[in-house]
Amino acid sequence: MSVATFKFKSELRGLLTLGLPIILTQFIQVSNTTVAILMMGRVGSVELAAVGLGGAFMIFVFLACLGVMMSLSPTIAQHFGAGRNDSIRHAFQQGLWLAVGTGAAAFFLLRQMGRLMHWMAVDPEVIPLAQAYLDIAAWSMPSVCIYMAFRFLCEATGHSRPMLVVNIVTLPVVVGGNWVLIFGHWGLPALGVEGAAFNLILVMMLNALGLVLFVLLSERYRVRRLFGSFQWPSHECFILLKLGLPIAGTLVLDSGFFSAIALLMGKIGYVWLAAHQVAINYATVAFMIPVSLSSATMARVGQAVGQGDSVLARARGFLGISSSLLLVLPSIMLVLAVPQWIAHLYTGDDAVIEAAVPLLMVAAVLHIFDAIYITAQGALRGLKDVNGPMLISLSFWLCGLPAAWFFGIVNDWGAVGLWWGMIVGVALTAVLLLWRFHWRSRSMILEKTG
DSSP: OOHHHHHHHHHHHHHHHHHHHHHHHHHHHHHHHHHHHHHHTTTOHHHHHHHHHHHHHHHHHHHHHHHHHHTHHHHHHHHHHHTOHHHHHHHHHHHHHHHHHHHHHHHHHHTTHHHHHHHTTOOTTTHHHHHHHHHHHGGGHHHHHHHHHHHHHHHHTTOOHHHHHHHHHHHHHHHHHHHHHHHTOTTOOOOTHHHHHHHHHHHHHHHHHHHHHHHHHOHHHHTTTTTTTOOOSOHHHHHHHHHHHHHHHHHHHHHHHHHHHHHHHHHHOHHHHHHHHHHHHHHHHHHHHHHHHHHHHHHHHHHHHHTTOHHHHHHHHHHHHHHHHHHTHHHHHHHHHOHHHHHHHHOOOHHHHHHHHHHHHHHHHHHHHHHHHHHHHHHHHHTTOOHHHHHHTHHIIIIIHHHHHIIIIISOOHHHHHHHHHHHHHHHHHHHHHHHHHHHHHHHHHHHHO
16 A cells, blocks of 8 residues: 555545534434424425424524634644643633623524514515514524534534434434324423424524533533533633634625625525425535545644645645535436435425425536535635635625526526526635635645745
8 A cells, every 4th residue: 555545545634524413413413403394394385384484493593503603723733733731721712702702692693683683674474474584593692602613612522422412312302202292292281483493593502512411421521520620701811702703704695695685586486495494404414524524634734734735724724524425426417316305205285296396406517516615615725814715705796696686587497596596696606715725825835845
């Protein structure tokens, strides 16, 4: 076996050892919304559209929080690669303070979304139910942000299994809780949309508690004295915020673009909005694979930077991107083979199924560019390059949204046209991010050798 082959296998093993548990964890986490949507499809089309639209806003705010908290991952990863244990402890403690502030801001923001829905003239049947969902679900955000602080500590130090174990333990609550609260069992009333929101709070609190207990009890983390000499918010907290805000801005631009498409879909009617939710949820489930590899790639690139090895950082970035592409191929083949079967999993409404099938076919194309753009973002964040990706994400709005409006509204292609517009925005973003990682990583190598 050649040295190059050995290193490739070693790096691939390292990526997958960190990345596969994250993929499984992400699948379980997205199941909370997916299970709620699947069950809501049996309640009614309006309720399905409401949870879909509410979920779109939840994702928007969740990703903003994720971006802010994600600053912990490359920071701790670089400290870990360089062996700076005291710096790891200090960064983690400041990350906890950041989680408290971020969770409070997210709670407030989610409860204001009704105004935006009225302004965008969403179907009036959907708005009250969607806002009721968000008013309750907002209480889950403090737990979500605390969970993120512990999650990125674990991922940055090369340990992704704790999140998987915790989410497996709470999975029965995801399924059973939604079943009980949405339909009304065990003597409880059928709460429908509100039941899905209450179950989200419960699951997020249990996930956060489980991860906190794991870190407190694990010898791996106890020896680092993570809570020793606990400090009040300091300059380090603002450094994390300065790094996290561009990441959050990038994710908000990304998710805001998809939320804008959902709002445009709402103008077409609740049947198409429900069909859009079917297709976008399937795409979101598949998207968890590149999202997870993006997190693993970010951590491993960051560790290589901490070790002072620019060549390794570049190789790990491109390995993550190519692996992400390969792993989404099965989901593409599945949706091309049996789109009606997939749509039927979400709803029994024939009108929604018929509308969802062409959207699912277009979603197969979206998977390819999704995989490239999100993993390239992760590779760049491992280099602590966050401002460039944020500017590149403007292409969603400058090109993707006008294209969606032109294809879907002006040319009257309807929902399918809106989806092709999405692809234009995502494809351009993917190409630009891939080029930027190539340029930045090559520049780092030249600086080291020059």
